[in-house]
Each structure stands twice: as C-alpha cells, then as structure tokens.
Amino acid sequence: MNEIVDLSMLDWSRGQFALTAFYHWLFVPLTLGITFILAIMETIYYKTGDPEWKKITRFWMKVFGINFAIGVATGIILEFQFGTNWSYYSWFVGDIFGAPLAIEGIMAFFMESTFIAVMFFGWDKVSKRFHLVSTWLTAIGANLSALWILVANAWMQNPVGMQFNPDTARNEMVNFWDVFLSPMAINKFLHTISSGFVLAGIFIIGISAWFLLKKREVPFAKKSILVAAIFGFISSLFLVTTGDGSARLVAQNQPMKLAAMEGLYQGKNGAGLVAFGIFSPTHTDPANDQLHEFLFKIEIPNALSYMIHLDANAFVPGVKDLLNGNEKEGMLTAADKISRGKMAIETLRNYKNALTEGRKEEALQMRDKFMSKDFQANYFKYFGYGFIKNSNELIPGIQLVFYSFHMMVILGSWFLIFFILSIYLIVNDDITKRRLFLKIAILTVPLVYLAQMAGWTVAEMGRQPWVVQDLLPTVAAVSNINAGAVMVTFWLFALIFTLLLIAEIKIMTKQIKIGPNEGGH
C-alpha cells in the first residue's frame, strides 16, 4: 500500500492508461463487428457461389486487416500497464483480475490469431468450407477476447465473488461463476460488443455511401449496405436494451456515477430524467466547485425513478446525499465511510505487524476481529474509503460524465434511426438517388467513434476515484515510480500511437479509393 503518492505521477499514470485505452478502443470495436459481417458475407458467397460476394468479402477483409494490426499493438500495452503502472492493484486484485486475462489469452487470442492467418492467407490453400469456418472462428475469437476483458472490467465496477484474505493482504476469488456471470459482466459484454457491431455497420454503410456518391462499384456498395444495415439494426436494438439494463446496474452499484450522469445533486422521490441540459459556467455551492447548476435543461418528470426502480416515485440519491448522508434513506455520510475505511486499514496493518513481530496471540485476535461478519459488513466494506483524504475526492468529473453520457444516448438513438432509414432506402427505394442521405451516412462514421469514446468516458471517468469500486482508489493502486519516467513514456506512447494512427488512416483511405477490384499493393 502506498503511504505517500506523488499526485503528478498518479495523473501521468492515469493519463498514460487513458491514452492507451482510447487509442486501443479506436480500433477494437470495428474488429468486433466487422469480423461477424465478414463471416455473414462469406457465408452468402459459400451458399450462392456468386463471385461478387467473394469480392465484397475480400475488400472488407483488407480493411479489417489494416485496422486489426494497430488494435493488437495497443492491446499488448494495456495488459502490461496493469503491472508497470498499477503495481499495487496487480497484487491487491490479481487473484481475481488476472484469471480472465489468462483465460482470454488461452481461449480467445489463440483462436483469433490462428484462424485469422487461415482467413488472410488461406483463400487458395484450404477448402472453401475450412476458410469459411476460419472466418467465423476469427469473429468468435475476437468477441471471446472482449468477453474476458469485460468480465474483468465489470468486476472492477462491481466486485463480487471474492473475499479479502488478511494473510496475503489481497482479495481472493471464492466463486468464479459469481465473477463470470455477474449481471454487470453480462450486461457490459453485451452492451460493448453490440456497440462494436453498430460501429462496424455504420462504418461499412458510410464507406459504401462514398462509393455510391462517386457512382463507383454500385452493386458492391448496395450489397454491403444491405448486410451492414440489417446487422446494425439488430445490434442497435441490443444496444438500447443493454444500455437500459446498464443504467439500472450503475444505480445499484455506483450511485455516485449515476448522479454524475444525470447531474443530480439533491436526491429525491420521483426524480426526473434530464434528456438534455447545459451547465452554468460558475459553481453555486461554495463547499464544492464541481457542483454547477443547470442553465437550461429538458427534464422528463419521474422518468429517472421509473427507469431505475420501475417505480415513478422511488428515491434516487444525488451527490449531496452520497456525501452528507441521508438518515431517512439509511445512507451513511462520506466522512463516516472514510473513518470506517481507515479503521479497516489500521486493523489490517496492526495484524500484519503483530504477525511479523511474533505476537501470535494478539495477531490471532486481530485476525478474528477482521474476519468477523460485523467487521466485514461495517468496516471492510469501506476499505477503499480509508485512502480518501477529502470527501470531495469521491465526486467524479460531473460535467464530463454528464455531457459524455448524454452525447452517447443521443447518438445511440440517431444510429437506430439511421439503420431503419438505411434498410428502408436499400430495400424500397433507390438509395443511389438519395445523395443527402449518403452524405449523412459518411458524416455518421466519425459520430459513431465519438459515441464509443463518450461511452467509455462515462464508464471509466464516472467511477473515479475508484479502480475497484469502494475497495481501492486509483491513488492507492498506482506503482511507486518517478513521475518523470511516466511522463517520458506517456509522450513516447502519444508520439508513436499518433504516427501509427496517421499511417493507418492514410493506408485505409488509399485502400478505399483503390476499391474492391485492385490488389492494393
């Protein structure tokens, strides 16, 4: 446990992880979705024998390959950064968090990397059936790898299936199925992969729209739009459903995050849902400069209470309830939680010191106390709060989380409409004549990336200051490294990722311009 943490080092470490995660997530969702679209396209080719479908599959496969490589490059950094930059975290929860990473490697990465080789190089080396199976297995492998890392992430948002062991001073897994099948894990997985499917659908429609505007490769573009739009529409329905479930789970496990998402300062019965709002530039609460009132908002009365509790009059806590407590609702104050957390840390420290110094009987008594049901429920539960110096640290960046959340929801709604329009125009109308729609389709491509980033900003910034909800804040999880060292690697990563991103965009743009009929090398 870090006694004294250099806050600039903490900021650089957080910045480095965020930078890597954002770059990684620029590429991963396309991989998740486009692999399934490829598999569907190749299946049509396999069934019909129509060479046009082979051409379509091979073109999107080329696009996928360009995107995939850089996703792999950024992915390896994330895995190792858990150790390099979050050393204490690695020990404190490694017993639980490490397992999904290992399973991801053994079950998913090898499947993906093995069959991707067959998919790329096997067109004239293996049978059509084996090639098709390889394409499907690549898609399944890619999405399985997402499953395990999202299980790990969900566990950090809602730690379940574990017990703290004072002898090893870490959390240990006691029920794998609780970790794997927690509602948070299932929901996060489904929401995240469906968002990837939506992105891939929009990406393909957007690029195909460009071909149609240029009056090039019309049959290719129309067929691509048909598959992508149907796939994207079904995925959008999943996205909306799982998004709704996600909000309910956040309310249960991360009420502060929900309060930030909705800009809800004072909890109330029958809380309204802010459909859209703009904050005042100046704060109104002298005790907390994070709390800015709304300049303007559109609120749907009682909708938040109903959405969270399926009861229009239910109570939803706000930021102030979570900080100052709410006796009526049985909520502790943040100061009380901090004091209980400090007691838990102190008891653990005393136990370990007694053990080290050979005071065995005293150590045994302290251990019994630590492990008692009462202590676990009333003190250890707030273990992470013991590292918090000021209760205001418990509030995430409200405006960032609020705007990101609303941007994600508004864009998500647009995507659903966009897919419906795409299907309508491709099935019932001549889409080639709808030039405005085709231009909008191209503009929707950057928007879907923006929605992805907004979603992860809500998930990760919204849970601050926690790495593991209520148990470990970022300030206690970070490695004991020199801030200068992390600063240097931050800029090196920023430089190299940016160079590779520019290369990726240029190559991708060129390949698209070349189109499906040329080799591209």
Added chain:
Amino acid sequence: MFEQLSHLTLQHYWWAIISLLAALLVFLLFVQGGQSLIYEIAKNRNERTMIMNALGRKWEFTFTTLVTFGGAFFASFPLFYSTSFGGAYWAWMALLFCFIIQAVSYEYRSKPKNFLGQKTFDAFLFANGLLGPILIGVVVGTFFNGAEFSVSNLNASTWQNQARGLEAVLNINNVALGLAVFFLARILALLYFMNSIEHKILFDRSKKLLVYNTIPFLIFFLVFVIRLVLKDGYAYNPETMVVSMEPFKYFMNLVQMPVVLILFLAGVLAVLWGIISSVLKDQTRGIWWAGGGTILVVFSLMLIAGYNNTCYYPSNYNLQSSLNIVNSSSSKFTLQTMSYVSLAVPFVLAYIWYAWRAINTKKITEGEMTGKTEGHIY
C-alpha cells in the same frame, strides 16, 4: 478433479504451464530472429518479400504467446507481476515499445500511402528482431541472477535501483542469456526459411548463415550454462520459508530432478541435430528438431528456476523478499479454477498445428509473391 490437488501441487502445475509458455515463446521468437536477418539474407526486393511473407504469416503466434504468457503469469503469480512490472519499469517498457512497432509493420510495409515508408517499417521489424529476443533473454536472466527489490509485509513491492530494470544489462549472465536467445532465434529463423521457402539461393544463403550464427550461439549459451551450474542459487526452506544462498543450487536442481536433466540434455541434442542435419544433409526439417529442442531446453531451465524449493525471482536487495512459487502465487481456488481452463491447452495446440500445416503445405515461391494470388501479401 483439480479440487483434490493441494495448493502446492497447483503452484507446481502452474509453474509448469508458465514454463511451457515461456518455452513456446522462445521457439516462436524465430519470427524476430528472421526480422533481424532481413538485411543480410535478402539481397533484392523479391527475396525480401518472400522472407517477410514467410515471417508475416507467423508473427501473430509470437505476439499472442507473449500476451498469454503475461496474462498467465499475472493470474497465477501476481506478486511477480506487481513486483517486476511495476519495478523494472524501463526494461519492460523497452520491450513493449519494440513489440508495438512490430505489430503494424507487416501489414503496413507494402501498402501504398503508408506515411512512414516501407524502409521505416522494415527498420521497425529489424529493431524488434534485434532488441526483442535480447531483452527477453536479459529479463529472464534475472530469474537466476536476481533483481533489486523489497516486498513489505502487506506485499507491496518497491524497486530499489534507480535504473528501474536497466541495471540487468550490467550482469554478464543476463547478457549472455540475452545474446544466446538472440542467436538461437536467428538459427531457428534460418531453419524456418529452409523449410518454408522454395528458393535455391535463399536456401544456400540460409545454410551459410546458419553456420555463422551457430558459433556465437554456442559461445553465449555455454557461458550462461557453465556459469549457471557453478553459481550459488537462491533456496528457501519449505518449512520456515527462510531464503538462503545454496552452493551449486541450479546444478543440484538438475541432479535432484533427473527428468529435468534428461529433458535439458535431449533438448540441447535436438537443437544441435537440427542445425547439423540441415547443414550437412540439406535437410528441411531442421526447424522441427531445433524448435522442439528449444522448447525442451527452455522448459527445463524454467523448471530449475522455480522447482525444488528455489526462488524464481530472487531479490539481491533483501534476500527474504525473494519470490518463489509458494509466496507469490494466486489462491488455491483461483489456481484450481484456471486449471480447468488449462485443459484446453492441448486442444489449442492441436488446432494451431492443424492451421499451421494447412497454410504451410505449399511452400512460398517467388511466383506466388509476384504473380496473381488470392492470398494476402505483405
């Protein structure tokens, strides 16, 4: 099934899996070895394209094995992960940087408008091929030669050397291992080229380079092994967990675990036979002998690092902070749970083998690289 096993047995089981992954990783470093040879072996564009495509079809296996090795180490021995990664920051960062630049280079090198130019991406691959194996060897060398860290009674680790892992290059044993891994990777790459490319000139050139690379490999490997068997090792008492220095610990580990000794010797002989048969008999199957031998040698070296009450990550700063498979492992429940997942490993190896064979049944030819082909060309 795994419920019946003791925590200690599971710790041994998982060390064996980590050792197997390390062994597979070193074998797959032939991709890096090949990248370090691109400027020596390929004399024109067509030859370089053939070399790049032979390697490019396999680079992801190395990458995936490295990621899985990291993930499995994290899951089974998290105290190593938090101590070494959080401590030897610069050593691991250097390794990561040289792997980032590899991942994109194959895909981007020959694509039009690739921004940095083909020469840059080829230089990235060369840098990865040069530094990757050396850094991995040097880092693994610290398993035998120790590092400077301490671990508190709350299992929080602190690195005690300002060089943050770079100090490992000051130890001759670590450097010898790094260079041995580097030359071994090049040998494996040459054997792989002889096996997978149909090209007389490249075959002859590979054979010649094989001899040139075998000599430094043998020198560095022997330096490492001789110093290893003669040096004192970091032993712990399984009853008290007290760590002490034991004369000839690694030599004694080989003697006290004869199966490991046999695996080690068999591995060395297989590597040598792979090289000799390729040079003298123009064999193309040398990669399988040398590759199998590499796996056996690395596997047995990892076993003597962690088995027989040996600290696999010794602390030169505070001997009692040294990590062994008992004090650094995950809980019994976690190891048990992951052991069920490990049952998938033979299945994974089987489909990798099947897919590998399917792609490699037809050798790479100059015609394939320059003519019309349905496959993906790097």
